[in-house]
Amino acid sequence: MSEDKIIVAILGVLGIAFTYWFFLMKKDEEVAVEELVEIKVDGGYNPSTIAIPKGKTTKIIFFRTDPTDCLSEVVLSDFKIRRELPLNQKVTIEVTPQKSGEFPFSCGMGMFHGRIIVR
């Protein structure tokens, strides 16, 4: 095998390993919230993992600045909420979880994900 092929093979393996590490091994930072949290919707959800108290109403304000069509809806399926997020407008969603656990939320097409941890 010629030199360039060996280099391409090594770079390829490194590229795959990097992709795996970069996208699939990231750790979400959890943000503990009491009454109100603003989630910025820009290339995903920031913060993407929020911890909220059980039995209390928490206001989650989504603020989308990203024009991606995918993100134009947010779905909190465990709370039966599907809401349009108009660009550059704040949309407040109130949740009052009765069960503790982990509840995922995502964009309308399920490409971007976030988590609500209820304690």
Add this chain to the structure above:
Amino acid sequence: MNYNLTKKSFSVRGMHCASCVRVIERALKKVDGVSEANVNLATEQATVGFDSSKVSDQALADAVSKVGYKLVVDEGNGGDRDDQGKQGIEKKRELNDLKKKVTVSLVLGGFILWGSFPGVMQTAPPFLQNFFIQLVLAIPVQFWAGFGFYRAAIPALRHRTANMDTLVAIGTTVAFFYSTFIVFFPGVIRGISGIGELMPYFDVSTIIIGLILLGRYFEAKAKAGTSEAIKKLIGLAAKTARVIRESREIDIPIQEVKVGDIIRVRPGEKIPVDGVIVEGESSIDESMVTGESIPVDKAKGDTVIGATINKSGTFLYKATKVGQETMLAQIIKLVQEAQGSKAPIQRLADVISSYFVPIVIMLAIATFVVWYILGPAPAFLFAMLNMVAVLIIACPCAMGLATPTAIMVGTGIGAEHGILIKDAEALETAHKVKTVVFDKTGTLTKGKPEVTNVIARSEATKQSHQKREIATGYANPRNDNAVDARDDILQLSASLEKGSEHSLAEAIVRKAEEEKVKLSSVSKFKAVAGHGVEGYINNKKALLGNRRLMDKEKVDWKESNKEIERLESEGKTVMMLALRQAQGKQFQLVGLIAVADTIKESAKAGIQSLQKLGVEVAMITGDNKRTAKTIGDQLGIKQVFAEVLPQEKEEIVRNLQINKSSNQQINQSTNWLIGNSLRRNTVAMVGDGINDAPALAASDVGIAMGSGTDVAIEAADITLVNKDLRSVAQAIELSKKTMRTIKLNLFWAFGYNVVLIPVAMGVLYPFFGILLNPIFASFAMAMSSVSVVTNSLLLKRLILKAK
């Protein structure tokens, strides 16, 4: 000092210039108690700081209306509608923008393609074949039309996530910069790749962007169609109401209608909110809300539903529910919730799509490496083009759209037909239903039983002397003929039942009222669930109930058995009246009362439609087995559970779930535990949602018949607001069709990726020499999500007919 400073924002209507702002601010500040007022023309909002103990929201609204504008106190449904209007405009703007980008990219891309595609490039004018001109044409496509891909991909990368746009951005960027490099430094690439004549690939980068944007354009248009039902519902709400205030009729916005307002509705007008008619009568078309196609005649005391249309008469009614409490608002909320829920079938698609993009990127890298090392010359070119094809062909969007779009259309169709589905899970489960259990009273029957026979024991047993003795002892002593005896039975029974809430009791009391029978007072009244009632009249204990009650109190009723059986075989429910002369003595049977309930018009057709779908139908009733069998026979129901106590209904449902009962006989409460197969059976229970809530909750699909204007029935998965029993079969059919669409969508979305990603990687090349041109890849990818959404929209053509 009682001072409550409140700051609130209100929508303001009717503003068109900056001077309006000042006028409104001044008007608000003049109100005593208002400390500050800021009006924003752009957002049409007024933010007011005021002392809420002195000033009400309404006072602010009045002050603004005096200067000719409108301050909206309660957004209610109107708010929804406005939000929708704003969103509609925004969406339209986005669509127009997209259309422009599609046109520009495809036109410029078309020129580049003409000047560079082997075979046709010879026919193109020479300047189009110039690489520099191609670069100039490709730049606006890449960085203006394709800006959205970068705009989405870059922040996503910052959060270490990747999506569809990441793939398109990487793919087109690679093609674009490779081509640009060739334009400026052809020698370098020639040196690396060993290719003699180099060609840029601006056609690939531009056409891909054009086609993918075209796909998005169609997808966005089609997606708007999936939420049409909810938009239609929101649009149904009336805008104004003609309210009578201070004996004057005034038109006010619907948001200002209060509970208790008297509203006039004229022919052809929309009924603004829910209420009860207080004067007049009319025929009302409720189809838009309940799905019931035939107009309903209504008179004083009847409930009217907001957003329905008054057809003929003029009437006055009292508002009972306004704002978010109205039936329409509840329906909208329910449908919105259902559309926000997730079907269990979607879980797999969710898991896959969350790993999908990174995996595709890894596959694309692997494709490059394998083609570079093992591919034919020019290896670099093959490696690059195949890598781009892999990045472009992958379409996670189709997977993400497969289920929710179908659920949205499905729940929307349901709502249009008066079938309200609580969530996606209910819609999914309903297609598996093998057995439907109906509660008899109030579900299959109208729930308004009438007394058909009142028989003194003398008639039942042909022993009149005994009767006279008893009757005279307990009721007004009158002429001792059979009519009197009959009246005595009715009088005693009605007196006893006066305190009961059972529907049979109501029938007896109503009959007594009709015949103007005077009732006696009852002491120590007690209702024994599933048995009957007891109490003391004139210090003598009286019992009224079924065989179970009589057996419990050791009453000898066998002599009247023949008569009872005859009545029961006519489908009537028979209650026995027994009396005890004094403490320590035996109870004696004194008479019988037979009550019959009318079967609903839609019952038979509803059951037949279910049987046609291959669903087994069963009936549960507290009635004795003979009455139950007669009703069952009339309706064509073979599996009947009779003499079931209210608390046993839930257990029957649970048993049907584990035992696939094929027993076609009458089952008594004691022997309904039949069958030994442990196959899990999906059971739907149809009831009124109140008395049978535990059974509804225990069943896999609880179906409640709507009553009045309340639609949010907690225990029910599906609520039939049209009150039509044929809708049970329709709901199952809707579920079946929706599930078929979802499965087809998922099959298509998965199949597409599973088949075409390997093709793009070039697995067919060694055998057939087939490779996927990145331009075709982008075409296929653009069409895949469009086809999924279109397939969901095809569900709309489904006509739910009760067969």
